[in-house]
Amino acid sequence: MPLSEQEQRLLDEMERNLYKHEADIVSTSSGPRTVNYTRVALGIALVAAGLAVVVIGVVVQFALIGVAGFGLAVGGAMLALTASRPAEAGEAESGDAPKGGAAPKARTRSSLMDRLSDEWDKRQQQ
Structure with missing residues (x-):
């Protein structure tokens, strides 16, 4: 059953709003994080x-x-749940450097949102 004209306009508007606010959502939740285990x-x-x-x-x-x-109990739960923060540049790298002093390779994996966006674009092009 095809969508009515009004339903199609509403769907298009929802998609535009999603793309508009997607960058804000992704930027606040992505990236490496460090955990303060003492606070946990x-x-x-x-x-x-x-x-x-x-x-x-x-x-x-x-x-x-x-x-x-x-x-x-609630205060303790809040303390434990807010113990992580975004990692700074030096903290994000692990201490697993190979012997010989070479720096570890940077990861080139794309994020989940990037992969989903790519799949969505491929479907729209077909």
Whole structure:
């Protein structure tokens, strides 16, 4: 069943908006990242401590202790989940340099969005 004229216009507009905002989406989520494992470990410890405080609050039947424990657990989860940041140029390279002091080769793999975009363009051309 073919699309009506209005549905086709709406689809075209959605595609234009997708292409327009695609660069913003890809630039914010791509690239190598580094993880601060100390923050992850501290966050996990805070989540565990927060859950223990929640249990203590339930046992002594004092709601304020349970709420404080929940807040501690949420804070720990946020700390652990925000422990990664974009890598800087020197941090992105691994320390696996070959013997002899040669620098590692740069990766030439294209990103998922680039490959999907190429496939989309090929389909549109056919």
